[in-house]
Amino acid sequence: xxxxxxxDNVEKVIFDGMVELGTERDExxxxxxxxxxxxDSLDLVELAQIVEDEFGVELRGDDVKDVKTVGEVIDxxxxxxx
Amino acid sequence: xxxxxxxxxxxxxxxxxxGSQALIDRWTAGECGIADGAGRCREFDPLEFLSKKEARRAxxxxxxxxxxxxxxxxxxxxxxxxxxxAHRIGCVVGTGIGGLPSLEENQRKLxxxxxxxxxxxxxxxxxxxxxxxxVSMRHGLHGPCYGVVSxxxxxxxxxxxxxxxxxxxxADAVVTGGAEAAITGVATAAFGAxxxxxxxxxxxxxxxxxxxxxIGEGAGxxxxxxxxxxxxxxxxxxxxxxxxGATADGFHLTAPQPEGTExxxxxxLAIADAGLTTVDVDYVNAHGTSTPLNxxxxxxxxxxxxxxxxxxxxxxxxxxxxxxxxGAAGAVEAIATIEALRRRTAPPTVGxxxxxxxxxxxxxxxxxxxxxxxxxxxxxxxxxxxxxxHNAVLCLAA
Numbered sequence: 001x002x003x004x005x006x007x008d009n010v011e012k013v014i015f016d017g018m019v020e021l022g023t024e025r026d027e028x029x030x031x032x033x034x035x036x037x038x039x040d041s042l043d044l045v046e047l048a049q050i051v052e053d054e055f056g057v058e059l060r061g062d063d064v065k066d067v068k069t070v071g072e073v074i075d076x077x078x079x080x081x082x
Numbered sequence: 083x084x085x086x087x088x089x090x091x092x093x094x095x096x097x098x099x100x101g102s103q104a105l106i107d108r109w110t111a112g113e114c115g116i117a118d119g120a121g122r123c124r125e126f127d128p129l130e131f132l133s134k135k136e137a138r139r140a141x142x143x144x145x146x147x148x149x150x151x152x153x154x155x156x157x158x159x160x161x162x163x164x165x166x167x168a169h170r171i172g173c174v175v176g177t178g179i180g181g182l183p184s185l186e187e188n189q190r191k192l193x194x195x196x197x198x199x200x201x202x203x204x205x206x207x208x209x210x211x212x213x214x215x216x217v218s219m220r221h222g223l224h225g226p227c228y229g230v231v232s233x234x235x236x237x238x239x240x241x242x243x244x245x246x247x248x249x250x251x252x253a254d255a256v257v258t259g260g261a262e263a264a265i266t267g268v269a270t271a272a273f274g275a276x277x278x279x280x281x282x283x284x285x286x287x288x289x290x291x292x293x294x295x296x297i298g299e300g301a302g303x304x305x306x307x308x309x310x311x312x313x314x315x316x317x318x319x320x321x322x323x324x325x326x327g328a329t330a331d332g333f334h335l336t337a338p339q340p341e342g343t344e345x346x347x348x349x350x351l352a353i354a355d356a357g358l359t360t361v362d363v364d365y366v367n368a369h370g371t372s373t374p375l376n377x378x379x380x381x382x383x384x385x386x387x388x389x390x391x392x393x394x395x396x397x398x399x400x401x402x403x404x405x406x407x408x409g410a411a412g413a414v415e416a417i418a419t420i421e422a423l424r425r426r427t428a429p430p431t432v433g434x435x436x437x438x439x440x441x442x443x444x445x446x447x448x449x450x451x452x453x454x455x456x457x458x459x460x461x462x463x464x465x466x467x468x469x470x471x472h473n474a475v476l477c478l479a480a
Contacts, residue, residue: 022135038135045202052198 002056005081010055010074017050018043018070030071037070047073057081086324087245089478090317091160091305092417093153093259095146097121097298097404100130101153105414106421109403110429110450119283120265121298121405139203140216141181142263146301146410147213148220151257155221158305158317160255164222165315172225172253173218174244175303176236176260178409178468179269180229181208186266213261217303225253233468234369236260237302237412238476242326244306254311259303259413273297276336278373285406287370287399287431288377288445290438295371298405302413321420321480324358324461327351331471337375338467342383345465348473349387352463356477360388363395364455365428365462367419370399371406380465381441396428396453398446403432412466416476423460423480426453 003009011030019025023037034044041061048059057080067073094102097115100123108115115121128137128145131152137145155161164171184207191199206212211229218227226247230240237260244258273279273295280294312319327348333339353360366388369380385392400415401407407414422429427450434447453460464476 022133022138042139042202042206049198049201 003054005055005057005078007074007078010077013050013054014047014070014074017047021046028070030069030074032070033068034070051077055081085249085251086309086322087248087306088309088312088319089304089321089323089420090307090312090319091154091156091158092320092420093150093157094300094302094414094417095123095126095150096300096407096414097123099125100149102417102421106418109400109418110425110427112430112432112449114403114432116285116296116405119296121296121407122265123300139207141184141207141212143177143181143261143301144213144216146263147175147259147261147303148216150259150301150303151217151220154303154305155257160221160305166254166311168222169224170254171223172244172247172256173214173223173227174230174240174247174256174258175214175217176230176232176240176409176413177210177213178231178233178236178262179264180210181212182264182266182269184208186268217257221257223257225256232472232474233470234406234408234411235466235468235472235474236409237414238416238464238466238474239328239412239472241304241323241413241416241476242328242474245323245326248306248308255305255307257303257305259301260410261301262408262410263299264408265297265299270297278336280372284433285372285401286433287368287372287402288381288441289434290436292372292374292377294373295401296405298407300404300407300410300414302410302417304413304417321423321478323476324479325352325354325356325477327355327475329473331473333471336469338379339471340379342379342386344471345380345383345467345473346386348475349383349463349465352475352477358461358477360391362461363388363391363463364460365422365453366395366397367415367462367464368397368399369465369467370401370431372401376467377441380467381443384443393443395444396446396451397443398428398431402434412464412474415464415466416478419462419464419478420480423453423462423478426460427451428453
């Protein structure tokens with residue numbers, strides 16, 4: 001059963017996922033930009049897999065191509081679920 | 083002007099430890115890094131060399147190549163600033179199989195959880211050129227860059243190719259070597275199924291009791307440079323890659339040609355490429371896998387190529403101390419050879435005790451022995467032979 005999609009749940013899964021992918025936890029915030037965190041297209045595909053596993057929400061490359069900050073990724077997942 | 087190729091840096095990750103000095107010190111002392119029937123690099127921690135993110139983006143064979151490359155590049159004095167334009171420095175790294183752990187892990191995910199579980203990193207981690215790509219990215223090298231895949235001859239082929247790139251004038255330096263990390267379920271089972279590996283888990287090349295090779299892992303990376311350019315920048319020259327010979331048995335998928343005809347020709351080509359004759363050879367670093375077939379056909383090949391002198395030249399196998407590093411073997415053994423020449427000491431074929439009829443060369447039993455030949459530079463050949471009948475031989479001097 002997929003985890004319920006709430007902003008808090010999504011934030012936790014994405015933060016944990018990004019740490020797993022190699023980002024330092026103390027650098028993470030909703031405002032942090034993907035560029036500053038050195039998060040590239042391969043990271044985003046891996047993050048999308050984690051999100052889909054957890055919430056059943058599918059993100060494609062096109063969905064995330066204009067996303068700039070971690071908060072925007074979180075909001076995108078929440079809005080796709082709705 | 084003839085362009086010559088010198089070695090200005092070496093780096094290794096092997097079952098004898100992290101670093102080229104651990105390899106040569108411990109092998110010369112007669113130590114063996116094999117445990118529980120495998121030559122694992124138990125002292126290697128990728129996070130000492132890579133960030134967490136970098137480590138996730140490199141299969142174990144690439145991680146080891148990065149670590150060995152860092153040592154070699156630092157020794158050559160390339161770490162702080164490249165002495166040549168970046169596009170004049172190449173990177174050629176061999177492997178037998180590539181990122182097998184990544185392949186097997188993703189195959190398992192595919193079967194257990196379906197397509198969507200397969201990592202987007204699976205292909206860039208498993209591809210055979212991944213180690214070459216990783217090393218070139220780490221040091222910002224923009225010259226010719228690719229992987230070499232020729233089973234257990236890959237490391238030697240990589241060095242040979244790299245030397246040709248420099249001699250042809252396409253680069254002034256090449257960071258080159260081999261890497262392998264294939265102690266996995268499939269590889270271990272497959273080598274066992276073909277009865278290539280030792281059921282007793284003992285690597286004792288050229289010994290009558292030998293019963294197969296012991297699978298190992300590791301990486302060896304060298305910095306090769308054009309000699310005059312290296313001298314002009316004041317680099318310390320560790321040795322010279324004088325010659326290279328490569329042939330194919332064209333005979334069998336796995337078995338060496340029993341007469342060793344093409345292996346012998348590769349040895350002769352390497353010596354001739356160096357501008358030398360058999361009289362000049364002071365030491366042989368054998369392929370010496372510890373399989374019944376290889377060690378016999380290699381002995382026949384050495385006798386054919388070296389003639390009457392074969393019995394006078396010390397012949398030892400690094401695989402007696404680390405197992406068979408497959409695609410990394412040729413590069414690690416080239417490093418061991420250069421360091422043996424520098425110390426003027428032939429390390430032993432560890433564990434050799436029982437002679438077999440026809441296997442009657444000086445395999446350096448017991449302990450290391452001096453390589454005798456006056457005061458000048460010493461010359462060695464280093465043999466590498468791979469499944470598929472690939473023969474690659476390097477002629478080295480130091």
